[in-house]
Amino acid sequence: xxxxxxxxxxxxxxxxxxxxxxxNNDFRIEKDTIGEIRVPLNAYYSAQTQRAxxxxxxxxxxxxxxxxxxxxxxxxxxxxxxxxxxxxxxxxGNAIIQAADxxxxxxFSDQFMVxxxxxxAGTSQNMNINEVLANRANEILGGQRGDYALVHPxxxxxxxxxxxDTFHTAIHISAVLEAHxxxxxxxxxxxxxxxxxxxxxxxxxxxxxxxLQDAVPIRLGQEFSAYARMIELDIERMSRVxxxxxxxxxxxxxxxxxxxxxxxxxxxxxxxxNHETEQSFRKAENPFxxxxxxxxxxxxxxxxxxxxxxxxxIADDLRLLSSGPTAGLAEIQLPAVQPxxxxxxxxxxxxxxxxINMVCFQVLGCDSTIVHAARSGQLELNVMMxxxxxxxxxAIEILNNSITTFTSRCIAGIQxxxxxxxxxxxxxxxxxxxxxxFLGYEKAAQLVKxxxxxxxxxxxxxxxxxLMTEKELSNILNIRNMTDLPDKNHPQET
Numbered sequence: 166x167x168x169x170x171x172x173x174x175x176x177x178x179x180x181x182x183x184x185x186x187x188x189n190n191d192f193r194i195e196k197d198t199i200g201e202i203r204v205p206l207n208a209y210y211s212a213q214t215q216r217a218x219x220x221x222x223x224x225x226x227x228x229x230x231x232x233x234x235x236x237x238x239x240x241x242x243x244x245x246x247x248x249x250x251x252x253x254x255x256x257x258g259n260a261i262i263q264a265a266d267x268x269x270x271x272x273f274s275d276q277f278m279v280x281x282x283x284x285x286a287g288t289s290q291n292m293n294i295n296e297v298l299a300n301r302a303n304e305i306l307g308g309q310r311g312d313y314a315l316v317h318p319x320x321x322x323x324x325x326x327x328x329x330d331t332f333h334t335a336i337h338i339s340a341v342l343e344a345h346x347x348x349x350x351x352x353x354x355x356x357x358x359x360x361x362x363x364x365x366x367x368x369x370x371x372x373x374x375x376x377l378q379d380a381v382p383i384r385l386g387q388e389f390s391a392y393a394r395m396i397e398l399d400i401e402r403m404s405r406v407x408x409x410x411x412x413x414x415x416x417x418x419x420x421x422x423x424x425x426x427x428x429x430x431x432x433x434x435x436x437x438x439n440h441e442t443e444q445s446f447r448k449a450e451n452p453f454x455x456x457x458x459x460x461x462x463x464x465x466x467x468x469x470x471x472x473x474x475x476x477x478x479i480a481d482d483l484r485l486l487s488s489g490p491t492a493g494l495a496e497i498q499l500p501a502v503q504p505x506x507x508x509x510x511x512x513x514x515x516x517x518x519x520x521i522n523m524v525c526f527q528v529l530g531c532d533s534t535i536v537h538a539a540r541s542g543q544l545e546l547n548v549m550m551x552x553x554x555x556x557x558x559x560a561i562e563i564l565n566n567s568i569t570t571f572t573s574r575c576i577a578g579i580q581x582x583x584x585x586x587x588x589x590x591x592x593x594x595x596x597x598x599x600x601x602x603f604l605g606y607e608k609a610a611q612l613v614k615x616x617x618x619x620x621x622x623x624x625x626x627x628x629x630x631x632l633m634t635e636k637e638l639s640n641i642l643n644i645r646n647m648t649d650l651p652d653k654n655h656p657q658e659t
Contacts, residue, residue: 192206217292228555232335238265242437281555285548285549333550341442356397395475462535462539463535473526520567594617600623
């Protein structure tokens with residue numbers, strides 16, 4: 166219809182087609198197997214990347230630097246291996262290696278243009294890095310960007326590779342490196358901080374709660390020791406699943422058969438990857454299973470999901486324990502890091518716990534995306550790898566950043582309101598549980614109801630009714646003794 170206002174997608178397509186193409190002097194003409202296409206004159210990427218930019222103006226999201234870093238490691242290792250096998254001329258291979266080292270160092274980050282939601286399997290993403298490395302290698306050898314007579318993206322940079330094995334391998338490498346260099350150290354920091362609080366609060370007696378109702382006593386330090394142990398188990402779990410990710414399908418090329426590779430390629434390239442990463446990656450026992458399945462990634466994502474569940478539990482508890490300060494539990498005090506209301510002066514909210522909850526909910530969504538994408542593979546390949554890679558690395562990134570902040574700005578500064586905790590513990594009528602072995606369950610239940618009705622403590626009520634002596638009660642209703650584990654502090658005879 167004439168005069169109809171263009172929709173947002175039409176505008177976005179127009180902008181993508183005309184990005185950096187202001188005049189005939191701003192672009193070069195390149196060819197791929199589809200035909201000719203205009204590419205920005207100064208771009209290190211080439212025809213297939215440009216075509217993907219125009220075809221997929223979907224989200225503006227790009228695969229993370231950690232993924233690009235892993236891709237460059239793979240390309241470097243492949244070039245070294247192909248030089249060693251005599252398949253790649255050393256001057257070409259060395260130029261590719263130099264270009265890959267520059268990408269590993271963080272250069273050319275603005276040249277990786279392909280949207281996360283792209284052609285299946287990540288072919289466009291693989292060609293993006295092939296083209297960038299080829300054009301940079303051409304420059305190193307004295308050639309021009311866009312002239313592939315010296316170094317070709319497919320023939321040289323992608324030699325002995327396929328998108329199918331390199332993209333899959335890049336997911337594994339990037340996740341392992343991000344876990345080892347960032348997330349696991351951050352989790353160790355959180356676990357230590359929680360353990361420190363467990364020791365600091367070990368003498369703080371308080372009322373336990375089950376079903377959000379009064380329960381037998383516990384120590385605040387014991388609650389925090391549970392949190393510390395949750396994170397310790399998450400660390401152990403994540404370390405285990407990282408081992409599954411260390412099995413690589415590199416060298417399988419298109420379907421796992423290793424077509425266009427030499428006999429020792431897989432061993433050499435993994436050895437070179439290990440040298441570059443200082444990790445212990447290994448070749449897949451069955452390259453066909455490794456090419457078709459993303460179960461190791463699903464397993465790793467499930468560890469992130471379980472970690473998120475631990476963090477949600479901890480954050481929810483901290484919000485409850487710090488609720489108030491006058492109309493809630495107020496057993497602990499969280500650090501005040503910013504004003505909590507635009508209308509209520511002086512209000513302070515548990516913002517760090519709220520933040521960590523939101524992050525964890527997002528991680529659960531990432532895990533759901535990964536699970537659905539991983540179950541959508543057919544025959545020799547799962548083509549949903551780009552969205553899997555993005556969500557896995559995004560989950561690691563936001564967990565790492567949020568846990569760092571949560572630990573330093575919340576956990577490390579928590580204080581116990583000792584008097585409030587003590588008062589709750591002493592007034593708790595469920596202390597009558599300790600009287601059950603002496604008075605019986607029914608009588609103890611009657612005392613609880615009566616204590617609540619008369620608003621007196623169990624101790625006062627038992628003395629008033631002459632059911633026990635002061636000395637007997639002092640021993641039986643010793644709150645600290647109630648919180649001691651029998652097998653730890655009072656070993657039982659066998």
